[in-house]
Amino acid sequence: MTLSWRTISTDGFDEFKIELPRVPVIPHIRAMTPADIPAGMRLKEIAGWNQTSEDWVRFLEFSPDGCFLAECENRVAGTATTIIYENRFAWIGMILVDPEFRRRGIGRALLEKAVAHLEAEAVPCIKLDATPAGKILYQRLGFEAEYEIERWVLKRDTGNARPVQRPSQDPGAALAMDREIFGADRTALLRSIAGTAPELLVLAPQDKGLAGYAFGRSGSLADHLGPWIARDAVAARQLLADFLERSQRDTIFVDVLTNNSWARALLNQRGFEFSRPLTRMHRGANIYPGQPDLVCAILGPEFG
């Protein structure tokens, strides 16, 4: 809370501001249910994030006991989600606190609840993708940086573009490859994503397998490209071009690994611009790191 006041002086007003210390609160934390999705949507809209109600449904379907809500003064003050991938590692996402309740310990309480839930499930490693605001909180709870990611955004005019009709593809070959590259099986999640946006699934065939693949989601603000996986620059370029033809949106989001050899140069060529940094972090031994060198872009900070 900021206390501000003005005093009258000979040449007008002087304005003073003092940042008052925030009083910590002990929130009531409970499991989130489908009835809480509108409250989750409200918080993610305040934060300017891209998730939809379908994404909250996914969190609750894949982790019915592992999504949490913080209540303060009879109001929803924050959220946290978890997903366990094959008991190899788990993901924490959607750590969101209402700006009116920030800096009072609610983010920390939600994170501690999510970590305690995953430890009770004996998950050996917990991962997440941190915003700069979240990173401070995660470091204090023992999360370590693994690598850097950047959100890039394309703004374009699709005014006269006609929808490209393509036969929908079976994601099967991509799912087998994805387990090796992500480090754990996330078939159900990727099938759910391909099911809601089949037109945004792109495959790059090579011999009897794949040189790469890309999935996409339609968010509330933009189409989101990811995961975008490629064995070489040719496949990476082709997948990006195909995706941009298939999407009908004026705005595209993508979260690229900064140490990928091609991704940022390809995005630059297509008119994307840097938006904000993210840091992939883990807590516990990172035994299944996957193959990040083949990852141009992640699925999204909320899912990994």
Ligand SMILES: CC(C)(COP(=O)(O)OP(=O)(O)OC[C@H]1O[C@@H](n2cnc3c(N)ncnc32)[C@H](O)[C@@H]1OP(=O)(O)O)[C@@H](O)C(=O)NCCC(=O)NCCS
């Ligand atoms: C990041 C966020 C969840 C933090 O929630 P919060 O309730 O304000 O965090 P807390 O009050 O529990 O603070 C936890 C710790 O982080 C520190 N911290 C939190 N925000 C901070 C800030 N802006 N600057 C410096 N330190 C900060 C606090 O001092 C506290 O440390 P302490 O426990 O050692 O005192 C909240 O700012 C938010 O919703 N941001 C927008 C969405 C977002 O970026 N989420 C993170 C996704 S990875």
